[in-house]
Amino acid sequence: MxxxxxxxxxxxxxxxxxxxxxxxxxxxxxxxxxxxxxxxxxxxxxxxxxxxxxxxxxxxxxxxxxxxxxxxxxxxxxxxxxxxxxxxxxxxxxxxxxxxxxxxxxxxxxxxxxxxxxxxxxxxxxxxxxxxxxxxxxxxxxxxxxxxxxxxxxxxxxxxxxxxxxxxxxxxxxxxxxxxxxxxxxxxxxxxxxxxxxxxxxxxxxxxxxxxxxxxxxxxxxxxxxxxxKASELSSAYRGTAQLMATMLKADDSYTGGEHTTGVVEMALALGRELALPDDQLRSLEFGAMLHDIGKLHVPNEILNKPGKLTDEEWAIIREHPALGQQMLDTVGGALSETGHIVRAHHERYDGTGYPDGLRGEAIPLESRIITVCDSFSAMTTDRPYRGAMSAQEAAAELDRCCGTQFDPVVVAAMHRVLAGRGQILTVSHPRPAASRTGGRLVA
Ligand SMILES: [Fe+2]
Ligand SMILES: [Fe+2]
Structure with missing residues (x-):
């Protein structure tokens, strides 16, 4: 027509x-x-x-x-x-x-x-x-x-x-x-x-x-x-539920649920396309990015927004949010239950020293490895009460520093290409897997 x-x-x-x-x-x-x-x-x-x-x-x-x-x-x-x-x-x-x-x-x-x-x-x-x-x-x-x-x-x-x-x-x-x-x-x-x-x-x-x-x-x-x-109706119901949960998170904590989540979703999808993921995996990636911090609804705001140093007990509470997020998504079931595995693994580290399960390398879902990189990049390039925002160039250098320890080198390389394509960084470095390097730790 x-x-x-x-x-x-x-x-x-x-x-x-x-x-x-x-x-x-x-x-x-x-x-x-x-x-x-x-x-x-x-x-x-x-x-x-x-x-x-x-x-x-x-x-x-x-x-x-x-x-x-x-x-x-x-x-x-x-x-x-x-x-x-x-x-x-x-x-x-x-x-x-x-x-x-x-x-x-x-x-x-x-x-x-x-x-x-x-x-x-x-x-x-x-x-x-x-x-x-x-x-x-x-x-x-x-x-x-x-x-x-x-x-x-x-x-x-x-x-x-x-x-x-x-x-x-x-x-x-x-x-x-x-x-x-x-x-x-x-x-x-x-x-x-x-x-x-x-x-x-x-x-x-x-x-x-x-x-x-x-x-x-x-x-x-x-x-x-x-x-x-019917399948497409069901899929839009999942999307609606995911958006509703994201809105709840925004109402609870405007940083985590607002600018941060929007930035992570946008960048994760850009990386997913750069890595030529198929459509169904892009959808899981989008839901995972949208809901990665949904478990923070269970974390008191005084801890989330505490300007000073966190105590060990407070850290322990924060570190529960990936598993709590998965539990929340499991109660919805269906496609969001699959997203739960991605959410659970978004604080795993490529070298196996992350949480909650200490998964290593390819054992971490690819969507989670992408979200980890975008999560850290978003955290570094956003103004927070306790520090100012880094430039994209500085944040990219920081991703490089933790490449192979915290981050998957393939994902970091894709991030460099996307940022260079957008003119946000001047040079594209080629990060190497840094098995022998001792990378720093970034917390998003
Ligand atoms: Fe998180
Ligand atoms: Fe996050």
């Missing part, structure tokens, strides 16, 4: 003209071809319309069982006509989907569904080159070649569409992954489509068995959609 973005509009306009021109060229270059009996073509068109209305998300993209109807259509109509039939099925399928989603009567906007036509043009180009195909095993390799044309054109279109019409920042690999997951589903359905074509050539009525099959896909797709929307 077109958005308000003028760039998107201009892409759609130019793209529409190129699409029509490509189909027109096909009609000029390959005007004729084999037609199956009219009732078969009509039945296949009906099945294709039905199939395109069934959509399910696969990987980063979406797919539909339309390949089951498309393969017999390759053999039933001349190459130049094939994209026309696919365009009709895309538009009708979109109109069905539109009505089903409760948008009311379909508008002219459903015509935009036809902009996803390049895969059909790719198949038609190969069909025009290899000549009419029959549903025999001898022609199956050619059918695979037609499929290759479909996948190639779809990948090129997905790249161009993603970059020009949507967002320059979309990564090429992500776009290709979306295209590949769609191609994998289509490849799995290709033999079924070929069987339907074979049935049309031998026992045509048997071919109608594809209709209940597509119906089954429709039921599964609907159920999957409902499950995914």
């Amino acid at each position: 077109p958005g308000a973005d003028p760039r998107r509009w201009s892409f759609d306009g130019v793209h529409g003209v190129i699409l029509v021109a490509a189909v027109a060229v096909l009609f000029v270059v390959a005007p004729g071809g084999h037609w199956a009996p009219a009732w078969q073509v009509a039945a296949l068109l009906g099945a294709a319309c039905f199939a395109t209305a069934v959509r399910f998300e696969v990987g980063a993209g979406w797919s539909s069982p339309m390949q089951i109807a498309q393969v017999p259509l390759w053999l039933a109509v001349p190459p130049a006509w094939f994209p026309v039939f696919v365009a009709i099925s895309l538009v009708v399928g979109q109109a069905i989907e539109w009505a089903r989603a409760g948008h009311g009567r379909p508008t002219v906007a459903v015509l935009y569904a036809a902009d996803d036509l390049w895969h059909a043009i790719g198949a038609a180009v190969v069909l025009a080159l290899v000549g009419p195909l029959t549903a025999t095993m001898g022609d199956f390799p050619w059918v695979l070649l037609v499929f290759a044309g479909q996948v190639l054109f779809d990948a090129v279109y997905t790249l161009a569409h993603g970059r020009f019409a949507w967002d320059d920042r979309l990564r090429r690999t992500d776009l290709l992954k979306a295209s590949a997951s769609t191609a994998a589903v289509d490849l799995a359905l290709l033999p079924v489509g070929f069987l339907v074509a074979y049935a049309f050539a031998t026992e045509p009525l048997l071919a109608l068995s594809l209709v209940p099959l597509i119906g089954l896909f429709a039921v599964f797709a609907r159920e999957r959609e409902e499950r995914m929307s």
Whole structure:
């Protein structure tokens, strides 16, 4: 569907003209071809319309069982006509989907569904080159070649569409992954489509068995959609709970729950992206950073904000906050229970001398190792009642000093790259694991 973005509009306009021109060229270059009996073509068109209305998300993209109807259509109509039939099925399928989603009567906007036509043009180009195909095993390799044309054109279109019409920042690999997951589903359905074509050539009525099959896909797709929307509701409930807890912490202690936590979340996510963490790990990292000090709700404010030196007893109380935080998150359960492990380990040290469990190196969750670095950096670069804020350059040097003892060298190196990229530090040093160095201790 077109958005308000003028760039998107201009892409759609130019793209529409190129699409029509490509189909027109096909009609000029390959005007004729084999037609199956009219009732078969009509039945296949009906099945294709039905199939395109069934959509399910696969990987980063979406797919539909339309390949089951498309393969017999390759053999039933001349190459130049094939994209026309696919365009009709895309538009009708979109109109069905539109009505089903409760948008009311379909508008002219459903015509935009036809902009996803390049895969059909790719198949038609190969069909025009290899000549009419029959549903025999001898022609199956050619059918695979037609499929290759479909996948190639779809990948090129997905790249161009993603970059020009949507967002320059979309990564090429992500776009290709979306295209590949769609191609994998289509490849799995290709033999079924070929069987339907074979049935049309031998026992045509048997071919109608594809209709209940597509119906089954429709039921599964609907159920999957409902499950995914429930999962997303649950995930927003977790997010809401995490934010509520963070707000409670802010009300209790404006430093810990406010500027400090916001800074740690922002920097932890920047480091997570720098280290190319997958989306689900980034979410755990975000929740962990947001709630890392939630256990401080149990620590009296007189201790938290005490300007002078803390007694051993007071230190002992403060050192309970990671485990107490985990207990609080365990009572919420689900995704926040997983966050509890990250929270528990945010005062562990890379050399194994941290608390509460004395975990060492890789045994400390990566999210916790990232939060530790961001936590210390935030503490050092913020004004506190008992000392002024350090500059980013000074704080980065301090991270270096404790690299390999308190901090994971990989995370410290990522921190240097992020800070240098933001112009917050001038030089990027390359901290080495300092097994033999005696690092200082930073308390956040
Ligand atoms: Fe903490
Ligand atoms: Fe903290």
